[in-house]
Every structure is written in C-alpha cells, then in structure tokens.
Amino acid sequence: MVLHVHDLVVGSSTAPIVTGVSLDVAPGERVGLVGPSGSGKSMISRAILGILPSSLHAKGSVKIGGVEVIGAPDARLADLRGRYVSAVFQNPGAALDPVHTIAHSIGLPLALHYDVDRDEMRERVLRQMDAVDLPRSLADAYPHQLSGGQRQRVAIAAALITSPRLIITDEPTTALDAVVQRDVVDLLVRLVDGLGASLLFITHDFAVLRRATTRCYVMESGRIAESGNTEALMRAPQTPVGAALVEAAEMLTLHGTASDAMKGGTVMKGGVTS
Numbered sequence: 001m002v003l004h005v006h007d008l009v010v011g012s013s014t015a016p017i018v019t020g021v022s023l024d025v026a027p028g029e030r031v032g033l034v035g036p037s038g039s040g041k042s043m044i045s046r047a048i049l050g051i052l053p054s055s056l057h058a059k060g061s062v063k064i065g066g067v068e069v070i071g072a073p074d075a076r077l078a079d080l081r082g083r084y085v086s087a088v089f090q091n092p093g094a095a096l097d098p099v100h101t102i103a104h105s106i107g108l109p110l111a112l113h114y115d116v117d118r119d120e121m122r123e124r125v126l127r128q129m130d131a132v133d134l135p136r137s138l139a140d141a142y143p144h145q146l147s148g149g150q151r152q153r154v155a156i157a158a159a160l161i162t163s164p165r166l167i168i169t170d171e172p173t174t175a176l177d178a179v180v181q182r183d184v185v186d187l188l189v190r191l192v193d194g195l196g197a198s199l200l201f202i203t204h205d206f207a208v209l210r211r212a213t214t215r216c217y218v219m220e221s222g223r224i225a226e227s228g229n230t231e232a233l234m235r236a237p238q239t240p241v242g243a244a245l246v247e248a249a250e251m252l253t254l255h256g257t258a259s260d261a262m263k264g265g266t267v268m269k270g271g272v273t274s
Ligand SMILES: Nc1ncnc2c1ncn2[C@@H]1O[C@H](COP(=O)(O)OP(=O)(O)OP(=O)(O)O)[C@@H](O)[C@H]1O
Pocket: 012, 017, 035, 036, 037, 038, 039, 040, 041, 042, 043, 044, 053, 055, 056, 204
C-alpha cells in the first residue's frame, strides 16, 4: 500500500476529533475522502503529513510507503514529505510566497530535497510549467500577477516536481469557479496518472470527487460512515450523510455554462487566460 491508515485517533487532551479511522490507498489509485464541514477530513490529512497543530495528538498507525509516520522524528517526516508524498491545499494564494517568483516556488521542493544545479533546475521548472499548461513567460512573474486558476497550477507544478508517489489534496479547487475547477481537477488527474502516482483527494463535494476518484470514504463526525466505488456510492448511498452529500452534489454541477466560461477565462495582464 502507498498509504495505510489504521485506527487513527486525533484529538486534544479534552476532545476527540477523529475516532478510529482506517483507510488504504493502493499504488496508482485515486481515492476520495468526503464529508461535511467539520467532520475531521483536514485533521486526517494533517496527521498523515505529520503537520497537526501542536495542541493535538495522533494515535494509531499511518504508514506511507511502509514507513510509520506517527511518532516519527521531524527530520524523517520532512524527508518523506519532500520525496515520497506531496500536498496541494486550498487557497494557493496564501501558500505561495508573494516575494518569490513562480519559477522559485515551483522549484523549491526540488532545491530542498535534491542536489540540482541552476541550469537543470531552470529546465525542470520550465518543463513542469509546460506540464501544467502555464506559459513559460510567467516564470519570472509573481503570484499576485496570476489568476486563481493559474496559482493553483503553480501549486500543482510544485507538488509534482519531485515525482512523488502519493499526492494529498485538501479542497484544492474550492476557491475556484466551476469551469476553472473542472480544468484543475482534470489536470491533476492527468498528471497523477501520468506519474503512475496515487491520489488522496479530500473534499466536501461529490461532484468533484466523481471526476477525480474511483473509490471513496465518506466521513461523519470523525469516523468513516461508508466507503466504496465512487460511482456506485453516488448511485446508491447507504447512509444519511452519504445521501445528503450526493444530493448536494446533484444541485451543483461541474458542467459549466457560457457565463461560467466567461468568468473562468479571466484575462490577466499580458493577455494570459486562466
Ligand atoms: N487546533 C484545534 N484544536 C481543537 N480542535 C480543532 C482544531 N482544529 C480543528 N479543530 C476541530 O476539529 C474538527 C474537525 O476539523 P477539520 O478541519 O478536520 O474538519 P473538515 O472536515 O476538514 O472541515 P472543512 O471541510 O470545513 O475543512 C472541527 O470540529 C474543528 O473545530
């Protein structure tokens, strides 16, 4: 297994947040973790990445590529995060450093974890920009000059530049409008499949999950309520929380209209569209 979570408990000294979650992600598999706001999805992703707030603790087992994460020393976790597992979070505007160029942000994981000379770094960054459909002319631009969709492409480029085996995304497209959201999800799926990597896609939105995953776990109040094939679960959810999330997704749609397309294709300085 690329990711094996067994009986994970996350909480503070007074309150449990995640209460005994087990889940698996196989090599090359795209798996969803879906649940209402506050159900504990982000705490699971943080426990997996070893970045829980200091007031919270984790018990149980989280193995990434067979390596136990819970209780592992920080240096080992940092190395694992750089080489084996990457994350893409919501709101890349906040995640990207405003004083650094796009090329710097994309190349940073490579610079931190591998010995790569300047010319090779530039070439790898430019190739990575091609892979996420960002024009090379943006290499020396700054995050504020890009649209939300372009910034999310920068975050994806940075997350994938080290060719990780597992990518964890936590609501990566929530801040984007429908058409840009669909394009970013499709791009992520294409790149993850191209790398032969695995994806754990965290969201509250089944409409997005259907595009991104083949199997999913539904969370409610810190535990897994049900799991199964994403399409099958959407056709026949077995729990009230599953049914409510599917119903909510049916009211939204990822098939954009002409007016969505107008909104999505925001023309940026230099005539670049998102
Ligand atoms: N530092 C913290 N200390 C104590 N409780 C916390 C802390 N951070 C979050 N929580 C609580 O943990 C619960 C789960 O939060 P979490 O962010 O994992 O939910 P989520 O399913 O990801 O929700 P959303 O979709 O809104 O991001 C919430 O009730 C939240 O209030």
